[in-house]
Amino acid sequence: MKPTRQFFVLAVCVPLLSACGSDDGERLPGSLDRHARAVELVVAEDGRPVPWVLAVEQVLHRDNGEEPVTLDPHLAEGTPSAHILRDLFEGLTSESPTGRVIPGAAIRWNISRDGKTYTFYLRREARWSNGDPVTAEDFVYGLRRSASPSTASNFAQVLLPIANAAEVLAGKVPTDQLGVTAINDHILQIQLKGPTPYFLRLLNHSSTYPVHRPSLVKYGSAFSRPGNLVSNGAYILKDWVLRSRIELVKNENYWDAENVIIKQVFYYPFEDQSAASKQFRAGELHWTYGVPNNQFKWLQRHYPDELVISPWAGSYFFGYNVTREPFIENQDLRLALALALDRDLLTEKVTQFGEQPSYALVPPGIGEFVSPQPEWADWTQAERNDEARRLYAEAGYSEDKPLRFEIRYDTGQNNNKKMALAAASLWKQVLGVQATLVNEEGKVFLRNREQMVLTQVFRSGWTSDYADPFGFLELFRTGHGRNYYGYSNALYDSLLDEIASERIPARRRRLMFEAERILLGGLPFIPVYTYVTKRLVSPRLKGWESNIMDHHYSKNMFLLKSVHEGEASAAAVERDEERPAEPEESVTEEVLPTATEEGQANEAPGEHAAATAAPAAEDGQASEDPGEAANSEEVPKSEPEDDGATAPAEAVPAEVEALPAEIVESPQVQSEAPGETGEVPEENDAAGGDSGSGEGFRE
Amino acid sequence: MTQDSGMLKHTLRRLLGLLPTLLMLITVTFFMMRMAPGGPFDSEKLLPAEIEANLNAKYHLDEPLLRQYFRYMGQIAVLDFGPSFQYKDWSVNELIAQSYPVSLTVGGLAMLLAFVLGTTLGIAAALRQNTRVDYSLMGIAMLGISVPNFVIAPILILLLAVYAGWLPAGGWDWGIASMVLPVVTLALPVTAYIARLTRGSMIEVLHSNFIRTARAKGLPESVVIRRHALKPAILPVISFMGPATAGLISGSVVIERIFSLPGLGSYFVTGALNRDYTLVMGVVIFYGVLIILLNFLVDLIYAWLNPKIRYDEKY
Amino acid sequence: MALLELKDLNVAFEIPDGEVHAVTKLSFSIDAGDALAIVGESGSGKTQTMMAVMNLLAENGSASGKALFKGEDLMQMNAADLNKRRGKEIAMIFQDPMTSLNPYLRIEQQMIEVVMHHQGLTRAEARAHAIEMLRAVRIPDPERRIRQYPHEYSGGMRQRVMVAMGLLCEPDLLIADEPTTALDVTVQAQISQLMTELRAKSNTAIILITHDLGVVAGLCDRVLVMYAGEAVECGTVEQIFYQPKHPYTKGLLKSVPRLDQPDDSGLEAIPGNPPNLLLLPEGCRFRERCPSAHDACRDTPPMQLDGQGHAWRCFLGPTDE
């Protein structure tokens, strides 16, 4: 490291602490070179990095957000568990670094003509971490356990498309009635209730993972503890020090072990994102779960190579309770509020991380789907404000008789409070609305929102468990458990039914487009923006790609050597010293309310320039998404597709591009996109037509 | 009346007197937790009715509240705090057992540091009352009291971890290096408070008649301070240590978060937010017992140092 | 050579309102083995005079003048030299027995530390000596009692402990500041009896501070009367009691309860209050309250001497009434 500089700092700051020693040995295990610069990546013909660019120590340190609630795949919920479980287990299907569905434990599969029977052919070479073969029976056992009422999984809804799953869950029929059958050791058949076009996507969710029966029998509920857990993924659970770290080591019995480069993965829980980012900056982490809010500009200036921002399959919006005054039966008023929100301002000032203003429900980048856009999406904010004022007046409100309502929100990690404040002040400024902010503790908020008695306007949003727009649209179905809006539209509901059983992708997309168009006409919510993932990643860490689901498998990653590995580098020291002081976290905290109150119209042009610079990096990543996403709907390729009616009776095996070499893609090899989109040209046409018909639908 | 039997009786009586307090604490917490809106399984995501029913059955949440209460009291009578709702792989006993050593270590070391440093600085200031040394020490102490932990911590992290690269920015490995920053940060406000407290009481003691007597005996000032003034000057600090523990516990919630320590503190917060009834109950009981016992210990030490109340059974 | 001789002692205290002149130009002396009483109303500066001598003034206090002890000026002495005398050659018993002992230390510790420090005795020797001393002041069962804490002693016993402590090193001078105030009458008598005996036994000079002339008669040879920080009259017990010259002394004597008067009815307190020590009046400080005040008293009265050791500060002559 940099002994001279260190001693200087010590001597000046804290000579009295020097007794405690500062050897690397006393830092966190496997401490990294701080701010190390990576050597240039060189890939061999197979797309893999050549050995001499790889760091000697392939130990990955990942910030994993909160402490995972469990490592029992069937009880797991929340992202932290999911990240680790993806390393430990392998479902029937898996994902490429960009998020395409690729073969996992199953090397190929058949889908019956009616789309209700899936036959999976398991890899014969697949082994559990203790060497036992992975069999179809393990999957049957796992799925039954996952659905069993006594397991009490709270993510078992993922299994609901499987025949009899609901009945099993409700305890009405025994678990062996679940529509899962082991034909032999290596063939697994799953019966579905109805065709579920996104079913393959569900099969890399942890609640569908197999479990190793003998160890479950032996250890019972303690089977997921270190030392007990037998898993079939690329890694084994070595150690779990509660709320300190979870240590995984490479599973030498994994079928693709020879291509797994990272030998050891440490997952650290962080309740505080700024703590994680400090540890990242101190060189103790390669990967953070997120970054502190409000530090965008600072991070972008000082950690441009490390800060990674990319679109994420989630939307942030405000919900209306359309069963309560003043919004009941009052579409124009709902629209007026929607119009008056300056989304550019909100994303620039409140969210700050290049989130995209949104005018619809489904975030962009989910498969081929393109959301309809309301006419006013193209208007200037001034035009929107004028229209909003007109509608507001028409609805009978004025300066003397302002609209009054409450905005309810919870304060979590997000910018909920600032968002509500900003919305309220924009509404006040543009329309003279008197909105009251009601801040509620998390669970209180969830309850109130669900009960729909107190709510008027409330914070809402959605991220999907699987990359399909249906998960978003479903929320507004009459009687849906998460329909907090009280929205009910018979036409919309029947469209949803059609979508659920429609197997032809283009047609299904058209139906979804139409459904969302109806929803945007009814406007039981106010679209605000779509989410991004934001994190710091060491420039030495490669092998991963941004993807819309934010799933990242350690087995795909590898660490490059740092330029000065083994010797002190003058360059690195210099760079190190440039590191500026921490930005005050509260500095931007109050910027927005003031800005909106004083009128954002005269925003300094410089500010805009800075903000538009933000997504620039992200654009690069986003642009490759459509190409990648073309492959995310794997289903149609193995199916009769558009000409399904005349398709031969026999299903086509889904032996897609399941080559192991492609699973670990090198980020340098990016020019694969054109060829892949070319495989589904007719879908691109369909999408184009869709967006054409979406123009100006509002009247 | 021997001294020992007096002390023993006093001790036992006080210990018994603590039981109803503890029982109250448990009962109130139990019902308060249940009264809070929302349940452990409410989340942003949809939970089908069947699944919720399964979950409620598994954790006995489908039973009448009173039955749950007595079930729980029965459990904790045998020191079983039940399974955590949130951390499904662990029982509350395991969660607490794994994390309390961290909290106690950080808290205990912080307490020790605060006591030693605080009294030393306080005495130093008192002996140089109204000099520049006194003013600057007390100025720093005032700063230490009024600047909260969550401001000091990031500054220390930046200086010593991020720039100097010399102490870890967070995390816990039972090494001294990983303890320094959390302990120092946690101890700072308490140190400052103790310093002020000690200064005040030392000055007061130095004005008392018995110190004048000691001086009139011709004893050197150092002996006067050490032998005659120290103990009475420190007594208020001793009785402050009880409430200070409670303060340290709430401080540790912040510190553990900032330094990513696997201690008990954040179970308070996450447990409450997640309505992890059993975890919150477990932590409350653990801390409750700890605070009660520490206060008790403080009383004992106080009594031991103060002959006037040594046999006084009023307490 | 006098044992202790004060020359023009001034004591003043800084307070936010100004300077409190507690003692003004006070001079007196006491010979070895003598007993001097200092009397005066509360606030007349008796205690602070002795505090100045012992260098125990409060932080806001300052003293000037000379306090020659065996010819050496205590006021100019450094702490170490002073400590060689305090407790060893000069002992002081304080006004309030209830608070003057350290409540956190056993009587034993508080007593033995004096002799261990000054005479280099071992703990055991010091302890034996202390027990002997306690017995001398008639503490019953001193072997057990010495292990106790002050709060286990009554007020009278604490004062006896203070006396015992003061005499441990057989000092040349014992200053007793109102040793009997705050004690009940029988205990008062015991304490003064005790001091009389001790004085007879050892050759200790005593300065007894009191505002109670009754105690003075049995114990002392000479009396110094103080008023508002000044010595107003000084003489032998007989001179002061039977031929008081200063109107203030006369007033004091009238206010003393007499055994030959059945109740308190004849007791006359001196009317009025002593002057404000912040703003001392010109001329005689007693003028405002003096029944004999006349125009001349606007000037500062001189100290008059009768040639037989009797002195008073007043314009009235030796025969004036």
Ligand SMILES: Nc1ncnc2c1ncn2[C@@H]1O[C@H](COP(=O)(O)OP(=O)(O)O)[C@@H](O)[C@H]1O
């Ligand atoms: N620390 C102090 N600050 C100000 N005034 C003081 C202080 N100590 C004593 N005095 C004043 O000095 C005067 C003389 O006090 P003292 O000698 O104690 O009287 P007494 O004759 O009753 O012993 C009193 O008026 C008292 O208020």
Ligand code: SF4
């Ligand atoms: S000088 Fe005057 S006023 Fe003072 S005591 Fe003598 S007669 Fe009284």
Ligand SMILES: [Mg+2]
């Ligand atoms: Mg006095």
